[in-house]
Every structure is written in structure tokens, then in C-alpha cells.
Amino acid sequence: MKVTIIGSGYVGLVTGACLAELGNDVFCFDVDERKIGLLNDGGLPIYEPGLKELIQRNRDAGRLVFSTDEAAAIDHADVQFIAVGTPAGEDGSADLQYVLAAARSIGRRMDGFKIVVDKSTVPVGTGDRVAAVIREELAVRGLEDLQFSVVSNPEFLKEGAAVEDFMRPDRIVIGCNDDAAGRHARAVMRSLYAPFNRNHERTFYMDVRSAEFTKYAANAMLATRISFMNELANLAEHVGADIELVRMGIGSDPRIGYSFLYAGAGYGGSCFPKDVKAMIRTAAARGQSMRVLEAVETVNTAQKEVLGAKVVRRFGEDLSGRTFAIWGLAFKPNTDDMREAPSRVLARDLIARGAALRLHDPVALPEARRVLAEDLSHIPGGLERVTYCESQMDALDGADALAIVTEWKVFRSPDFGQIRRRLKSPVVFDGRNLYEPADMRDAGIEYHAIGRPKPHD
Numbered sequence: 001m002k003v004t005i006i007g008s009g010y011v012g013l014v015t016g017a018c019l020a021e022l023g024n025d026v027f028c029f030d031v032d033e034r035k036i037g038l039l040n041d042g043g044l045p046i047y048e049p050g051l052k053e054l055i056q057r058n059r060d061a062g063r064l065v066f067s068t069d070e071a072a073a074i075d076h077a078d079v080q081f082i083a084v085g086t087p088a089g090e091d092g093s094a095d096l097q098y099v100l101a102a103a104r105s106i107g108r109r110m111d112g113f114k115i116v117v118d119k120s121t122v123p124v125g126t127g128d129r130v131a132a133v134i135r136e137e138l139a140v141r142g143l144e145d146l147q148f149s150v151v152s153n154p155e156f157l158k159e160g161a162a163v164e165d166f167m168r169p170d171r172i173v174i175g176c177n178d179d180a181a182g183r184h185a186r187a188v189m190r191s192l193y194a195p196f197n198r199n200h201e202r203t204f205y206m207d208v209r210s211a212e213f214t215k216y217a218a219n220a221m222l223a224t225r226i227s228f229m230n231e232l233a234n235l236a237e238h239v240g241a242d243i244e245l246v247r248m249g250i251g252s253d254p255r256i257g258y259s260f261l262y263a264g265a266g267y268g269g270s271c272f273p274k275d276v277k278a279m280i281r282t283a284a285a286r287g288q289s290m291r292v293l294e295a296v297e298t299v300n301t302a303q304k305e306v307l308g309a310k311v312v313r314r315f316g317e318d319l320s321g322r323t324f325a326i327w328g329l330a331f332k333p334n335t336d337d338m339r340e341a342p343s344r345v346l347a348r349d350l351i352a353r354g355a356a357l358r359l360h361d362p363v364a365l366p367e368a369r370r371v372l373a374e375d376l377s378h379i380p381g382g383l384e385r386v387t388y389c390e391s392q393m394d395a396l397d398g399a400d401a402l403a404i405v406t407e408w409k410v411f412r413s414p415d416f417g418q419i420r421r422r423l424k425s426p427v428v429f430d431g432r433n434l435y436e437p438a439d440m441r442d443a444g445i446e447y448h449a450i451g452r453p454k455p456h457d
Contacts, residue, residue: 001025001192002077006102008035008066010046010162010270011119011155012083017051018166020058022195028066029073039066047336047363050163074109079188081153082130083119092277093285094123103130106148107137114148115185119155121215121275123282127152127175127208149185151176152208154215159269160334169196172203175211216282219275220293225260226267227299233263233451234306243451244433263451265405265431266303268331268340273300304342307403307431308349310448314427315400320354325399325423327392328406328432329361329368336364338371342431343405347386351376356385360395362408396422407432416443 001024005016008030020026030036035045044052058064067073074080084098099120106116116134118127127150138146152175157165174189176182186205196202206214233243243263251258267273276297283290315322331341338344347357361368365388376382389395392410396402402423404411412434420426420443428440430449440447448454 001079001188003027003079003081003192004029004073004077005081005083005119006030006073006105007082007084007098007120008032008039008045009083009085010048010159011157012081013039013044013046013055014048014051014157014162014166015081015083015119015155016064017054017058018163019192020061020064021054021167024063024192025077026058026064027073027076028064029068029070030066031068031070033068036066036068047334048162049160049334054163070105071109074106074114075111078113079115079117079192080106081117081119083155086120086122086274088274088277091281093281094121094274094278096122096126096129099126100129100133103133104137107134108141110134110138110146110148112146113181113184115151115188116148117151117153117189118212119153121154121219121271122152122212123216123278124209124212126212147181149177149179149181150208151182151185151189152211153189154211156215156218159337160332169202172196173206173211173214174203175206175208177208216275216279219271220279220296222260223267223272223276223300224292224296226262226264226272227296227303229261229263230266230303230306230450231299234303236451237454240453241451242437242453246451263433264303264407265307265342265346265450266300268304268342269335269337270339273297273340304345305349306450307342307346307405307429310429311350311401311403312353314429314448318354319350322354323356323358323399323424324350325358325360325389325395325402327360327395327402327404327411328408329359330364330406333406333408334363336361336367338364338367341405343368344371344375346403346405346431347372348375348379351379351382351385356387358387358389358395358397358399360389360392361406362392362410365390393418393422398424400424401427401429403429403431404434405431407434416440416445420444 003019003024003026005012005028008028016026016028082102084102086094089095131150154173172193176186236243247261250256251261276293280290280293329343331337426445428445428447433449437447
């Protein structure tokens with residue numbers, strides 16, 4: 001089947017490469033000439049395990065093309081995926097300018113039946129707006145009778161495991177209209193996703209608005225679990241409980257489960273923060289309030305400051321002359337995504353208090369240099385006090401303490417003796433609860449975690 005992907009960002013690249021891997025003829029379009037040039041040269045604008053090899057294999061096989069030719073992209077296929085960004089606006093609502101621009105381009109150039117698939121994360125009602133924009137463009141061309149159908153097909157990809165999630169989905173959600181065009185679109189989408197349903201049916205069909213809502217509801221639920229667990233962790237520290245033991249105790253209940261029950265330094269990334277804000281804004285625009293989600297957002301904002309507060313309690317308000325090592329800068333492991341990363345909050349806080357930083361991340365150092373240059377530019381001398389280290393152990397040299405913000409696997413079993421020797425004082429602030437307090441005590445390391453017994457306990 002021929003497929004066009006409009007937008008060669010995270011979702012577009014994964015979708016295009018995976019559909020090509022299944023034998024489809026995929027045309028990936030983007031207006032960013034630099035990005036398309038990089039892709040055609042064998043590079044990748046993002047880090048995602050397995051994606052580069054997947055793209056290379058399918059480019060070599062002729063099943064995957066990258067281009068800035070809009071006319072060729074829209075002429076290529078009857079199935080047009082819109083996979084562009086929907087960043088949060090100043091008021092928290094999803095910015096749909098790129099989605100609607102893509103729809104307008106389709107309306108300006110289509111000359112036959114098109115299935116327009118919203119793959120971007122969009123608020124409820126976006127499908128109607130996309131359809132209206134396409135009809136406007138068709139009317140300008142005098143082609144009011146030209147048929148098309150708008151489908152909602154939200155992505156459920158975890159950064160760091162996106163290729164696996166796409167190729168082995170736990171569910172596929174498809175929202176179609178219940179008219180002749182919509183029924184035809186449903187049949188085409190069923191055929192496109194048939195390889196994923198050979199073992200058992202994974203596809204859920206529904207109306208467009210319900211499909212759009214499903215994506216936001218899923219992310220809102222996961223974000224809620226994280227913030228709820230972080231609130232429990234903060235209380236556990238005050239009452240002398242161990243949140244890791246509590247997690248196992250409640251996660252064993254099949255009604256609760258273990259997923260997304262880990263206490264930590266707060267969630268970040270491109271999805272949860274943006275989607276929670278967008279859902280709150282969607283409700284407000286309709287005179288409704290999302291009190292639980294408002295609390296989720298408040299808790300998460302505060303949770304990103306917890307590690308910094310622990311450092312201040314241990315070393316004092318004025319950190320001038322102090323140096324801190326930070327392991328993990330990306331918002332989660334197996335990605336270089338720094339959007340809304342808790343490490344950025346910690347770095348700003350420590351630099352603002354006069355500290356120097358030695359930073360390490362297995363993948364995200366180039367992106368960290370870019371975003372922290374912006375984050376710290378307003379702090380006099382702030383950038384001069386940041387050192388980027390290629391080795392996690394080298395980051396410890398000359399540091400008063402270590403803070404761990406991202407749970408990369410390589411951090412899970414370090415040489416504790418080397419940590420103790422390299423740090424000026426053997427103090428570790430663990431924002432992801434990677435280690436056991438008793439093991440750290442035996443290693444001679446003062447250990448501050450999230451929701452776990454304090455050193456003096």
C-alpha cells in the first residue's frame with residue numbers, strides 16, 4: 001500500500017519506517033530542508049533505539065523516501081498521515097497550526113479521494129477542524145464534490161521503545177465517521193494494520209472524537225499515577241516508611257499493577273506535560289474543571305524541585321564553591337529528549353545558588369548543551385560553571401556530591417568504591433531510587449533517595 005507521512009519528526013519517522021518495514025511504499029515529507037537533507041545523508045534528527053537501522057534498511061530497499069516536495073507527497077498516496085508537532089501554546093492549549101497547515105496543503109493539491117489520518121496528538125474536535133479546512137480549500141478550487149475522510153489514529157509510543165511499541169502494539173485505536181467515506185476509510189485502515197492482528201485482534205474502532213479523547217485520557221491516567229506515587233513518597237519520608245516496599249505491596253494488587261508506580265523526580269518529555277495541560281485547557285474552554293489533573297500538574301511541578309531541596313538541606317542555601325555531578329539529563333532513558341526534563345530544573349536551581357556542575361548522559365549531551373545554554377543564559381557566569389563529561393565516573397572528579405536524575409541502565413550497578421573515592425564527600429542524591437539504602441550504607445555512602453528512609457533513620 002502507498003502511504004504518505006506529513007511530518008518527519010519523532011512520530012512521523014517511527015510510523016513511516018515501521019510501515020515501510022511491513023512492505024508499504026512510504027513517502028515521508030517535511031518542510032524542514034535541513035532535516036530531510038540529514039535523513040537522506042543517513043543521519044537521524046532524534047535518538048531512538050533501532051530506528052536508524054530500520055530507516056537505512058528500508059531506504060536501501062526503496063520502500064522509504066524523504067522529500068520536501070509537497071506536490072509529490074500528496075500525489076503519492078490516498079492515505080495521508082498527519083504527524084506534525086502540536087506544541088503547547090502559552091495558555092496550555094495544543095497549538096494546531098501545523099496540523100491545519102498540513103490539512104490545507106492536502107486540500108490545495110488533492111485530485112482524488114484521500115484518507116487523512118490524524119496521527120498527531122490533538123484535542124477533541126480536531127478532526128472536524130481538519131475536515132473544514134480541507135473543504136475550504138476544495139471550495140476555492142471549485143471541487144466541492146471531491147470526497148475525503150478524516151480518521152483519528154493516535155499513537156501510543158514510549159520514547160526509548162517506540163519501534164517495539166509500533167511493531168508489537170497492545171492496541172490500535174482508529175476513529176472513523178459512520179458514512180460511506182468513513183466506512184471505506186475504515187476498510188483501508190483495517191487492511192493497512194492487518195499484519196498486527198494476525199495473532200489476535202488489537203484494533204479498536206470508534207468515532208473520531210472518542211479516538212482523539214482516548215489518547216489524552218491514556219496519558220492523563222499515567223501522569224496521575226506518577227504524581228500520586230510521588231505524593232505518597234514525600235509523605236513516606238516523614239512517617240518513616242519505605243516507598244519501594246509500599247510500591248511492591250500495592251502493585252501486587254491486580255486492580256492496581258506495577259506500571260508507572262515508581263516514585264522519582266517528576267515526569268517530563270513531550271507528551272505528559274503537554275497533554276495534561278491541553279486536557280485541562282479543553283475542559284476550561286467548555287466551562288468544566290479537571291480538578292484531579294490540575295493537582296497532577298501541580299504535584300509534578302513541585303516534584304522536580306525535590307532533589308534540589310534535598311541538596312540544600314544537606315549543603316546549605318549558599319552553594320558557592322560547591323560542585324555537583326549529575327548523572328542523567330534526558331527526561332527518561334533511551335532518548336536524548338530534554339523537553340520538560342527534571343534535570344533542567346535541578347541544574348537551574350544549583351547554578352542559581354552558585355554551584356558548579358559536572359554533567360553526564362550516555363546520549364543526551366549534545367541536546368543538553370543546547371537547552372541548558374538557553375536555560376542558564378540569564379544567570380551571570382552560569383554557563384562557565386558547567387562541564388560536560390563523556391564518562392560517568394569522570395563527572396565525579398572534584399564534586400561534593402552526585403545527583404542521579406535519569407535511570408539509565410548503565411547507572412544501576414556502578415562501582416560504589418570508585419564513587420566514594422572520587423567524590424569529595426561520599427554523598428549521593430538518587431532521584432530514581434536505583435539503589436538499596438542498606439547497600440549504600442555498607443558502601444560508606446550517605447544516601448538520599450525519594451520516599452525512602454533518611455540516612456539518620
